[in-house]
C-alpha cells in the first residue's frame with residue numbers, strides 16, 4: 360500500500376550527537392500522526408531533515424509516491440509540504456495579513472486585492488476577524504502561533520507538519536487549537552505530523568504515535584496503548600527525574 364507521506368531511514372549526526380538515527384514513519388490519507396519524546400530526542404531535527412533545513416546523512420522522504428529528498432527547501436514547500444516552527448518564524452516587519460498574503464503570492468495569484476481577500480477569508484476561518492492589519496511584532500504569543508498556522512495553510516499544502524503548536528498557549532487557546540487542527544485535517548483533508556509535549560493535544564488528535572528518545576524510535580503504535588509500554592514510561596520518567604535534580 361502506498362502512503363501519502365513516508366520517511367525511510369532518516370539519520371543525522373551533529374558532531375558527537377546522533378540526533379536522529381534510522382527514523383522510519385508513514386502517514387496515510389486522513390491521519391494525524393504524533394511524534395513525541397523527551398527534550399532533545401530529535402523531534403525537531405526530524406522535521407528539519409524532511410524540509411531540508413538540514414541535509415540528512417541518510418534517508419528518503421516520499422510525498423505522494425515521489426521522492427522529494429533532494430529538493431531544495433523552497434521546492435519542498437512548493438511540492439506541498441508546509442510546516443510551523445517550534446520557535447515562531449514570522450515576517451516581523453509586515454502586518455498580520457501581509458504575512459499571509461506573502462505566502463499566498465507564492466501559489467500563483469499576484470493581484471494585491473485578490474491576495475488581500477483570500478488572506479482575509481483564511482484568517483476569518485481561523486477566527487481572526489478583527490485587527491488583521493496589526494503589526495506582527497506586538498502580537499501576543501498565542502496570536503503569533505495562530506498566524507503561523509494560518510500562514511502554513513496559505514501554502515495550500517498536501518501535507519502539514521506542526522512543531523509544538525501548543526507551546527506557550529493557555530488552556531482556552533489550546534482547546535481552540537485542537538479544534539483548528541482537527542478542522543484542517545477533516546475539512547481541508549490534510550494529513551498531519553504533530554510534534555507536541557502537551558499530551559492532551561496528542562491524545563485528542565492522534566490515533567497513532569512514534570516515540571523517540573536520544574535519536575532512536577523506542578516505540579510506535581496506537582496513542583492509547585503507548586503508555587502501557589514500559590520503555591516509553593521510563594523515557595518520560597527519566598526526563599522528570601532530570602527536571603527534579605536541575
Ligand SMILES: Nc1ncnc2c1ncn2[C@@H]1O[C@H](COP(=O)(O)OP(=O)(O)OP(=O)(O)O)[C@@H](O)[C@H]1O
Nearest residue numbers: 373376378396397398399400401402403404405445
Ligand atoms: N544545529 C544543531 N547543531 C548541533 N546539535 C544540534 C542541532 N540541532 C539539534 N541538535 C542536537 O540534536 C539533538 C536533538 O535536538 P532536537 O532539537 O531535534 O530535539 P527535540 O526532540 O526537538 O527537543 P525539544 O523537545 O526540546 O524541542 C539534541 O541533542 C540537540 O542538541
Ligand SMILES: [Mg+2]
Nearest residue numbers: 402403404445
Ligand atoms: Mg524540538
